[in-house]
Amino acid sequence: MYGLTTAAALVATAGYVLAAPSALVPRKTFQVSQIAKGKVFINGPTQVVKTHQKYAKLGATVPSDAAAAAAAVQSGSVAANPEQYDESYLCPVSVGGQTLNLDFDTGSADLWVFSTVTPSSESTGHARYNPSTSGTLKSGYKWNISYGDGSGASGTVYADKVVVGGVTATSQAVEAATSVSAQFTQDTNNDGLLGLAFSSINTVTPQQQTTFFDTVKPTLAKPLFAVDLKKGTAGSYQFGYIDSSKYTGSITYTSVSTANGFWQFTAGGYSVGTSTTTSGSISGASIADTGTTLLYLPDAVVTAYYAKVSGAKYDSTQGGYTFPSSSTLPNFNVNIGGTVFTVPGSYIKFAPVSSTTYFGGIQSSAGIGFNIFGDIFLKAVYAIFDESQSTPRLGFAKQ
Numbered sequence: 001m002y003g004l005t006t007a008a009a010l011v012a013t014a015g016y017v018l019a020a021p022s023a024l025v026p027r028k029t030f031q032v033s034q035i036a037k038g039k040v041f042i043n044g045p046t047q048v049v050k051t052h053q054k055y056a057k058l059g060a061t062v063p064s065d066a067a068a069a070a071a072a073v074q075s076g077s078v079a080a081n082p083e084q085y086d087e088s089y090l091c092p093v094s095v096g097g098q099t100l101n102l103d104f105d106t107g108s109a110d111l112w113v114f115s116t117v118t119p120s121s122e123s124t125g126h127a128r129y130n131p132s133t134s135g136t137l138k139s140g141y142k143w144n145i146s147y148g149d150g151s152g153a154s155g156t157v158y159a160d161k162v163v164v165g166g167v168t169a170t171s172q173a174v175e176a177a178t179s180v181s182a183q184f185t186q187d188t189n190n191d192g193l194l195g196l197a198f199s200s201i202n203t204v205t206p207q208q209q210t211t212f213f214d215t216v217k218p219t220l221a222k223p224l225f226a227v228d229l230k231k232g233t234a235g236s237y238q239f240g241y242i243d244s245s246k247y248t249g250s251i252t253y254t255s256v257s258t259a260n261g262f263w264q265f266t267a268g269g270y271s272v273g274t275s276t277t278t279s280g281s282i283s284g285a286s287i288a289d290t291g292t293t294l295l296y297l298p299d300a301v302v303t304a305y306y307a308k309v310s311g312a313k314y315d316s317t318q319g320g321y322t323f324p325s326s327s328t329l330p331n332f333n334v335n336i337g338g339t340v341f342t343v344p345g346s347y348i349k350f351a352p353v354s355s356t357t358y359f360g361g362i363q364s365s366a367g368i369g370f371n372i373f374g375d376i377f378l379k380a381v382y383a384i385f386d387e388s389q390s391t392p393r394l395g396f397a398k399q
Protein backbone atom coordinates (compact mmCIF):
# COMPACT_ATOMS: atom_id res chain seq x y z
CA MET A 1 0.00 0.00 0.00
CA TYR A 2 1.87 3.08 -1.11
CA GLY A 3 0.37 6.21 -2.45
CA LEU A 4 1.94 9.64 -2.92
CA THR A 5 2.98 11.38 0.24
CA THR A 6 3.58 14.89 -0.95
CA ALA A 7 1.99 18.11 0.09
CA ALA A 8 0.57 19.33 -3.20
CA ALA A 9 0.45 16.02 -5.03
CA LEU A 10 -2.86 14.29 -4.98
CA VAL A 11 -3.38 12.43 -1.75
CA ALA A 12 -3.32 8.86 -3.09
CA THR A 13 -2.22 6.52 -1.88
CA ALA A 14 -3.81 -10.78 -3.26
CA GLY A 15 -5.37 -30.63 -7.96
CA TYR A 16 -2.59 -31.48 -10.81
CA VAL A 17 -1.29 -34.80 -12.18
CA LEU A 18 1.94 -34.49 -14.09
CA ALA A 19 0.62 -34.14 -17.58
CA ALA A 20 3.02 -36.32 -19.51
CA PRO A 21 3.77 -34.37 -22.63
CA SER A 22 1.47 -35.57 -25.40
CA ALA A 23 3.18 -38.38 -27.27
CA LEU A 24 4.52 -36.68 -30.34
CA VAL A 25 4.31 -38.89 -33.44
CA PRO A 26 6.92 -37.38 -35.71
CA ARG A 27 5.91 -37.43 -39.40
CA LYS A 28 9.56 -37.53 -40.17
CA THR A 29 12.45 -38.97 -38.27
CA PHE A 30 13.76 -36.08 -36.28
CA GLN A 31 14.69 -35.48 -32.69
CA VAL A 32 11.90 -33.94 -30.67
CA SER A 33 12.65 -32.87 -27.17
CA GLN A 34 9.48 -33.07 -25.19
CA ILE A 35 8.81 -30.14 -22.89
CA ALA A 36 6.71 -30.97 -19.90
CA LYS A 37 3.48 -29.05 -20.16
CA GLY A 38 3.78 -28.25 -16.52
CA LYS A 39 2.26 -30.01 -13.59
CA VAL A 40 -1.45 -30.66 -13.81
CA PHE A 41 -2.85 -32.29 -10.73
CA ILE A 42 -6.30 -33.81 -10.98
CA ASN A 43 -8.59 -32.87 -8.14
CA GLY A 44 -9.17 -36.13 -6.30
CA PRO A 45 -12.75 -35.60 -5.14
CA THR A 46 -13.78 -34.52 -8.62
CA GLN A 47 -12.39 -37.75 -10.00
CA VAL A 48 -14.28 -39.81 -7.40
CA VAL A 49 -17.50 -38.04 -8.31
CA LYS A 50 -16.90 -38.48 -12.04
CA THR A 51 -16.18 -42.21 -11.62
CA HIS A 52 -19.35 -42.77 -9.63
CA GLN A 53 -21.37 -40.75 -12.12
CA LYS A 54 -19.86 -42.80 -14.95
CA TYR A 55 -21.10 -46.01 -13.30
CA ALA A 56 -24.35 -44.48 -12.05
CA LYS A 57 -26.22 -46.36 -14.82
CA LEU A 58 -25.04 -49.56 -13.15
CA GLY A 59 -26.54 -48.35 -9.88
CA ALA A 60 -23.51 -46.66 -8.37
CA THR A 61 -24.35 -43.65 -6.23
CA VAL A 62 -22.08 -40.70 -5.63
CA PRO A 63 -20.94 -40.78 -2.00
CA SER A 64 -22.04 -37.53 -0.33
CA ASP A 65 -18.62 -36.72 1.13
CA ALA A 66 -16.97 -36.88 -2.29
CA ALA A 67 -19.76 -34.76 -3.73
CA ALA A 68 -19.25 -32.24 -0.96
CA ALA A 69 -15.51 -32.27 -1.47
CA ALA A 70 -15.97 -31.92 -5.23
CA ALA A 71 -18.19 -28.92 -4.63
CA ALA A 72 -15.24 -27.42 -2.81
CA VAL A 73 -13.50 -26.77 -6.13
CA GLN A 74 -13.92 -23.01 -6.35
CA SER A 75 -13.13 -20.22 -8.77
CA GLY A 76 -14.48 -16.72 -9.24
CA SER A 77 -13.95 -13.17 -10.47
CA VAL A 78 -14.49 -9.82 -8.76
CA ALA A 79 -14.49 -6.27 -10.14
CA ALA A 80 -11.63 -3.90 -9.35
CA ASN A 81 -13.02 -0.36 -9.42
CA PRO A 82 -10.53 2.53 -9.78
CA GLU A 83 -10.53 5.56 -7.54
CA GLN A 84 -9.88 8.97 -9.09
CA TYR A 85 -6.64 8.93 -11.14
CA ASP A 86 -6.42 5.16 -10.48
CA GLU A 87 -4.85 5.98 -7.10
CA SER A 88 -6.09 2.57 -5.93
CA TYR A 89 -8.61 -0.07 -6.96
CA LEU A 90 -11.42 -1.24 -4.69
CA CYS A 91 -13.18 -4.61 -4.84
CA PRO A 92 -16.52 -5.50 -3.20
CA VAL A 93 -16.07 -8.23 -0.58
CA SER A 94 -18.67 -9.87 1.69
CA VAL A 95 -17.29 -9.94 5.26
CA GLY A 96 -19.66 -11.64 7.70
CA GLY A 97 -22.46 -10.95 5.22
CA GLN A 98 -21.66 -7.23 4.97
CA THR A 99 -20.27 -5.75 1.73
CA LEU A 100 -17.09 -3.69 2.10
CA ASN A 101 -14.94 -2.21 -0.67
CA LEU A 102 -11.38 -3.39 -0.07
CA ASP A 103 -8.00 -2.53 -1.59
CA PHE A 104 -6.49 -5.84 -2.79
CA ASP A 105 -2.79 -5.51 -1.98
CA THR A 106 -0.20 -8.02 -3.24
CA GLY A 107 2.34 -6.01 -1.17
CA SER A 108 0.91 -6.92 2.23
CA ALA A 109 -0.65 -9.93 3.95
CA ASP A 110 -3.28 -8.63 6.36
CA LEU A 111 -7.04 -8.56 5.68
CA TRP A 112 -8.12 -5.63 7.81
CA VAL A 113 -11.38 -3.68 7.80
CA PHE A 114 -13.01 -0.61 9.21
CA SER A 115 -15.40 -1.90 11.86
CA THR A 116 -17.83 -1.08 14.60
CA VAL A 117 -14.82 -1.20 16.92
CA THR A 118 -13.10 1.61 14.96
CA PRO A 119 -13.66 4.98 16.67
CA SER A 120 -16.39 6.83 14.77
CA SER A 121 -14.08 9.87 14.59
CA GLU A 122 -11.79 7.73 12.42
CA SER A 123 -14.41 5.76 10.48
CA THR A 124 -17.13 8.22 9.44
CA GLY A 125 -18.07 7.64 5.81
CA HIS A 126 -16.69 4.10 5.71
CA ALA A 127 -18.62 0.81 5.56
CA ARG A 128 -17.89 -0.92 8.83
CA TYR A 129 -17.71 -4.64 9.62
CA ASN A 130 -19.85 -5.60 12.62
CA PRO A 131 -18.25 -8.70 14.18
CA SER A 132 -21.22 -9.28 16.51
CA THR A 133 -23.35 -10.61 13.64
CA SER A 134 -21.34 -13.76 12.86
CA GLY A 135 -17.75 -13.13 13.92
CA THR A 136 -15.89 -15.20 16.51
CA LEU A 137 -13.39 -13.20 18.54
CA LYS A 138 -9.87 -14.66 18.52
CA SER A 139 -9.28 -13.72 22.11
CA GLY A 140 -5.99 -11.94 22.77
CA TYR A 141 -5.04 -11.73 19.10
CA LYS A 142 -3.77 -8.36 17.85
CA TRP A 143 -2.40 -6.86 14.65
CA ASN A 144 -0.44 -3.74 13.76
CA ILE A 145 0.80 -2.77 10.29
CA SER A 146 2.67 0.21 8.89
CA TYR A 147 3.00 0.88 5.18
CA GLY A 148 5.76 2.47 3.18
CA ASP A 149 3.82 5.71 2.71
CA GLY A 150 3.68 6.25 6.48
CA SER A 151 0.08 5.08 6.82
CA GLY A 152 -0.92 2.30 9.19
CA ALA A 153 -3.61 0.62 11.28
CA SER A 154 -4.00 -1.79 14.19
CA GLY A 155 -6.67 -3.73 16.06
CA THR A 156 -8.18 -7.03 17.08
CA VAL A 157 -8.98 -10.26 15.20
CA TYR A 158 -12.16 -12.24 14.46
CA ALA A 159 -12.89 -15.36 12.40
CA ASP A 160 -15.74 -14.93 9.95
CA LYS A 161 -17.00 -15.88 6.47
CA VAL A 162 -15.41 -13.91 3.63
CA VAL A 163 -16.65 -14.16 0.02
CA VAL A 164 -14.78 -12.73 -2.99
CA GLY A 165 -16.40 -13.17 -6.41
CA GLY A 166 -18.27 -16.22 -5.14
CA VAL A 167 -15.13 -17.82 -3.68
CA THR A 168 -15.83 -18.52 0.00
CA ALA A 169 -13.47 -18.70 2.97
CA THR A 170 -15.73 -20.09 5.66
CA SER A 171 -13.41 -19.06 8.51
CA GLN A 172 -11.03 -16.26 7.52
CA ALA A 173 -9.05 -14.09 9.95
CA VAL A 174 -10.72 -10.69 9.74
CA GLU A 175 -8.60 -7.99 11.37
CA ALA A 176 -10.90 -5.31 12.79
CA ALA A 177 -9.29 -1.89 13.11
CA THR A 178 -9.39 -0.19 16.50
CA SER A 179 -7.11 2.53 15.12
CA VAL A 180 -6.33 3.78 11.59
CA SER A 181 -4.06 6.59 10.35
CA ALA A 182 -5.43 9.78 8.81
CA GLN A 183 -4.68 8.64 5.23
CA PHE A 184 -7.17 5.78 5.67
CA THR A 185 -9.77 7.88 7.48
CA GLN A 186 -9.67 10.44 4.66
CA ASP A 187 -10.13 7.93 1.82
CA THR A 188 -13.82 7.13 2.38
CA ASN A 189 -13.89 4.88 -0.71
CA ASN A 190 -11.63 2.44 1.10
CA ASP A 191 -13.13 0.16 3.80
CA GLY A 192 -9.90 -1.79 4.37
CA LEU A 193 -7.24 -3.95 2.74
CA LEU A 194 -7.16 -7.56 1.54
CA GLY A 195 -3.53 -8.67 1.57
CA LEU A 196 -2.33 -11.02 -1.18
CA ALA A 197 1.39 -11.17 -0.37
CA PHE A 198 2.74 -14.27 1.37
CA SER A 199 1.30 -15.06 4.78
CA SER A 200 4.86 -15.01 6.21
CA ILE A 201 4.50 -11.23 6.63
CA ASN A 202 1.03 -11.29 8.23
CA THR A 203 1.27 -9.14 11.39
CA VAL A 204 -1.20 -10.98 13.70
CA THR A 205 0.21 -12.06 17.08
CA PRO A 206 0.47 -14.41 18.97
CA GLN A 207 -0.36 -16.63 15.97
CA GLN A 208 0.22 -15.44 12.39
CA GLN A 209 -2.88 -15.79 10.15
CA THR A 210 -3.27 -16.74 6.48
CA THR A 211 -4.28 -14.39 3.70
CA PHE A 212 -7.61 -14.94 1.96
CA PHE A 213 -5.74 -16.54 -0.96
CA ASP A 214 -3.83 -18.93 1.32
CA THR A 215 -7.06 -19.79 3.18
CA VAL A 216 -8.98 -20.77 0.00
CA LYS A 217 -5.99 -22.02 -2.04
CA PRO A 218 -6.58 -25.77 -1.35
CA THR A 219 -10.16 -25.44 -2.61
CA LEU A 220 -9.37 -23.51 -5.79
CA ALA A 221 -9.52 -25.18 -9.20
CA LYS A 222 -5.95 -23.90 -9.66
CA PRO A 223 -3.81 -22.43 -6.86
CA LEU A 224 -3.41 -19.02 -8.47
CA PHE A 225 -4.99 -15.61 -8.89
CA ALA A 226 -4.85 -13.23 -11.84
CA VAL A 227 -5.02 -9.44 -11.98
CA ASP A 228 -6.49 -7.34 -14.78
CA LEU A 229 -6.22 -3.69 -13.72
CA LYS A 230 -7.18 -1.04 -16.26
CA LYS A 231 -6.61 2.70 -16.77
CA GLY A 232 -9.66 4.72 -15.75
CA THR A 233 -12.16 1.88 -15.81
CA ALA A 234 -13.08 -1.27 -13.89
CA GLY A 235 -10.77 -4.27 -14.15
CA SER A 236 -10.98 -7.51 -12.20
CA TYR A 237 -9.24 -10.21 -10.15
CA GLN A 238 -9.71 -13.92 -10.96
CA PHE A 239 -9.23 -16.56 -8.26
CA GLY A 240 -8.58 -20.18 -9.28
CA TYR A 241 -8.37 -19.65 -13.03
CA ILE A 242 -6.81 -17.65 -15.83
CA ASP A 243 -9.27 -15.83 -18.14
CA SER A 244 -7.84 -16.25 -21.62
CA SER A 245 -10.04 -13.43 -22.93
CA LYS A 246 -8.11 -10.92 -20.83
CA TYR A 247 -4.79 -11.11 -22.67
CA THR A 248 -3.27 -11.47 -26.11
CA GLY A 249 -0.33 -13.67 -27.11
CA SER A 250 1.26 -15.92 -24.52
CA ILE A 251 2.00 -15.63 -20.82
CA THR A 252 5.67 -15.17 -19.91
CA TYR A 253 6.57 -16.58 -16.51
CA THR A 254 9.41 -15.46 -14.27
CA SER A 255 10.64 -16.92 -10.99
CA VAL A 256 9.67 -15.47 -7.62
CA SER A 257 11.62 -15.20 -4.37
CA THR A 258 9.36 -15.31 -1.30
CA ALA A 259 12.21 -14.50 1.10
CA ASN A 260 10.80 -11.06 1.98
CA GLY A 261 7.15 -12.12 1.81
CA PHE A 262 6.56 -10.25 -1.45
CA TRP A 263 5.98 -11.40 -5.05
CA GLN A 264 9.61 -10.55 -5.80
CA PHE A 265 11.22 -11.00 -9.19
CA THR A 266 14.13 -9.72 -11.30
CA ALA A 267 13.44 -7.28 -14.11
CA GLY A 268 15.75 -7.03 -17.13
CA GLY A 269 16.49 -4.39 -19.76
CA TYR A 270 14.46 -1.29 -20.42
CA SER A 271 14.04 1.38 -23.06
CA VAL A 272 12.28 4.73 -23.34
CA GLY A 273 10.10 5.61 -26.33
CA THR A 274 8.88 3.60 -29.30
CA SER A 275 11.90 1.33 -29.73
CA THR A 276 11.26 -1.88 -27.83
CA THR A 277 14.89 -2.90 -28.08
CA THR A 278 15.79 -2.79 -24.43
CA SER A 279 19.23 -2.24 -22.97
CA GLY A 280 20.78 -1.90 -19.57
CA SER A 281 19.05 -3.63 -16.73
CA ILE A 282 16.82 -2.66 -13.89
CA SER A 283 19.09 -3.18 -10.92
CA GLY A 284 17.94 -4.69 -7.65
CA ALA A 285 14.95 -6.73 -6.59
CA SER A 286 11.51 -5.81 -7.90
CA ILE A 287 8.09 -6.64 -6.50
CA ALA A 288 4.63 -6.79 -8.11
CA ASP A 289 2.46 -4.69 -5.81
CA THR A 290 -1.20 -3.98 -6.63
CA GLY A 291 -1.41 -1.85 -3.48
CA THR A 292 1.18 0.66 -4.70
CA THR A 293 -0.08 3.30 -7.10
CA LEU A 294 3.04 4.11 -9.06
CA LEU A 295 6.07 2.46 -10.70
CA TYR A 296 9.22 2.92 -8.58
CA LEU A 297 12.52 2.26 -10.41
CA PRO A 298 16.26 2.85 -9.86
CA ASP A 299 17.46 6.47 -10.10
CA ALA A 300 19.44 5.77 -13.29
CA VAL A 301 16.30 4.51 -15.06
CA VAL A 302 14.13 7.37 -13.83
CA THR A 303 16.71 9.97 -14.86
CA ALA A 304 16.97 8.39 -18.31
CA TYR A 305 13.17 8.40 -18.64
CA TYR A 306 12.54 12.03 -17.70
CA ALA A 307 15.53 13.19 -19.80
CA LYS A 308 13.14 12.53 -22.70
CA VAL A 309 10.44 14.85 -21.27
CA SER A 310 11.15 18.54 -21.80
CA GLY A 311 10.48 20.59 -18.72
CA ALA A 312 10.52 17.55 -16.42
CA LYS A 313 12.26 18.01 -13.10
CA TYR A 314 12.54 16.54 -9.63
CA ASP A 315 10.41 18.81 -7.45
CA SER A 316 11.28 18.32 -3.78
CA THR A 317 8.13 20.10 -2.63
CA GLN A 318 6.06 17.58 -4.58
CA GLY A 319 8.37 14.72 -3.59
CA GLY A 320 8.89 13.49 -7.12
CA TYR A 321 9.31 14.19 -10.82
CA THR A 322 6.82 16.61 -12.36
CA PHE A 323 6.45 17.99 -15.90
CA PRO A 324 4.31 20.53 -17.80
CA SER A 325 0.65 19.63 -18.34
CA SER A 326 1.23 20.07 -22.10
CA SER A 327 3.79 17.24 -22.16
CA THR A 328 3.41 14.10 -24.27
CA LEU A 329 5.20 11.31 -22.43
CA PRO A 330 7.25 8.52 -24.02
CA ASN A 331 6.43 4.84 -23.51
CA PHE A 332 8.41 2.81 -20.97
CA ASN A 333 9.44 -0.66 -22.14
CA VAL A 334 10.75 -3.38 -19.80
CA ASN A 335 11.98 -6.90 -20.46
CA ILE A 336 10.66 -9.44 -17.97
CA GLY A 337 11.41 -13.12 -18.49
CA GLY A 338 12.48 -12.46 -22.08
CA THR A 339 9.35 -10.57 -23.19
CA VAL A 340 9.21 -6.79 -23.56
CA PHE A 341 6.16 -5.16 -21.96
CA THR A 342 5.21 -1.57 -22.80
CA VAL A 343 3.69 0.96 -20.42
CA PRO A 344 2.14 3.65 -22.68
CA GLY A 345 3.34 7.19 -22.01
CA SER A 346 -0.28 8.18 -21.38
CA TYR A 347 -0.30 5.86 -18.35
CA ILE A 348 2.79 7.63 -16.96
CA LYS A 349 1.15 11.07 -17.28
CA PHE A 350 -0.36 10.27 -13.91
CA ALA A 351 -2.22 13.18 -12.32
CA PRO A 352 -2.30 16.99 -12.18
CA VAL A 353 -0.78 18.66 -9.13
CA SER A 354 -1.68 22.14 -10.39
CA SER A 355 -3.17 23.77 -13.51
CA THR A 356 0.20 23.70 -15.25
CA THR A 357 1.93 20.64 -13.79
CA TYR A 358 1.52 16.87 -13.73
CA PHE A 359 3.05 14.29 -11.37
CA GLY A 360 4.81 11.38 -13.02
CA GLY A 361 3.78 7.73 -12.76
CA ILE A 362 7.44 6.67 -12.75
CA GLN A 363 9.37 7.70 -9.63
CA SER A 364 12.60 6.72 -7.89
CA SER A 365 12.86 3.61 -5.74
CA ALA A 366 15.95 5.00 -3.98
CA GLY A 367 15.53 4.55 -0.25
CA ILE A 368 12.82 1.89 -0.55
CA GLY A 369 15.15 -1.09 -0.82
CA PHE A 370 13.53 -2.59 -3.90
CA ASN A 371 11.76 -1.52 -7.09
CA ILE A 372 7.97 -1.56 -7.01
CA PHE A 373 5.96 -2.50 -10.10
CA GLY A 374 2.74 -0.92 -8.90
CA ASP A 375 -0.51 -0.11 -10.69
CA ILE A 376 1.07 2.10 -13.39
CA PHE A 377 2.76 -1.06 -14.72
CA LEU A 378 0.14 -3.63 -13.75
CA LYS A 379 -2.66 -1.84 -15.64
CA ALA A 380 -0.65 -2.44 -18.84
CA VAL A 381 -0.54 -6.23 -18.44
CA TYR A 382 -2.49 -9.30 -17.28
CA ALA A 383 -0.58 -10.57 -14.24
CA ILE A 384 -0.72 -14.13 -12.88
CA PHE A 385 0.25 -14.80 -9.25
CA ASP A 386 0.82 -18.52 -9.58
CA GLU A 387 1.49 -21.19 -6.93
CA SER A 388 0.76 -24.16 -9.19
CA GLN A 389 4.43 -25.13 -9.56
CA SER A 390 6.96 -26.34 -7.02
CA THR A 391 7.86 -22.69 -6.32
CA PRO A 392 5.71 -19.59 -6.83
CA ARG A 393 6.02 -17.71 -10.12
CA LEU A 394 4.70 -14.55 -11.74
CA GLY A 395 3.20 -14.59 -15.21
CA PHE A 396 2.76 -11.53 -17.41
CA ALA A 397 0.86 -11.17 -20.67
CA LYS A 398 -0.01 -8.18 -22.85
CA GLN A 399 -3.55 -6.86 -22.42
Ligand SMILES: O=C(c1ccc(-c2ccco2)nc1O)N(Cc1ccccn1)C1CC1
Pocket residue numbers: 001002106107108109145146147148149201202203262287289292368372
Ligand atom coordinates in the same frame (compact mmCIF):
# COMPACT_ATOMS: atom_id res chain seq x y z
O1 LIG B 1 3.68 -0.17 1.85
C1 LIG B 1 4.25 -1.22 1.74
C2 LIG B 1 4.21 -2.24 2.78
C3 LIG B 1 3.33 -3.28 2.77
C4 LIG B 1 3.35 -4.18 3.82
C5 LIG B 1 4.27 -4.00 4.83
C6 LIG B 1 4.28 -4.92 5.93
C7 LIG B 1 5.00 -4.80 7.09
C8 LIG B 1 4.69 -5.91 7.82
C9 LIG B 1 3.82 -6.67 7.07
O2 LIG B 1 3.57 -6.06 5.89
N1 LIG B 1 5.15 -2.98 4.82
C10 LIG B 1 5.14 -2.12 3.81
O3 LIG B 1 6.03 -1.09 3.70
N2 LIG B 1 4.99 -1.49 0.64
C11 LIG B 1 5.17 -0.50 -0.36
C12 LIG B 1 6.34 0.37 0.10
C13 LIG B 1 6.55 1.49 -0.55
C14 LIG B 1 7.58 2.32 -0.17
C15 LIG B 1 8.37 1.96 0.86
C16 LIG B 1 8.11 0.78 1.49
N3 LIG B 1 7.08 -0.02 1.12
C17 LIG B 1 5.63 -2.77 0.49
C18 LIG B 1 5.03 -3.58 -0.59
C19 LIG B 1 6.46 -3.01 -0.64
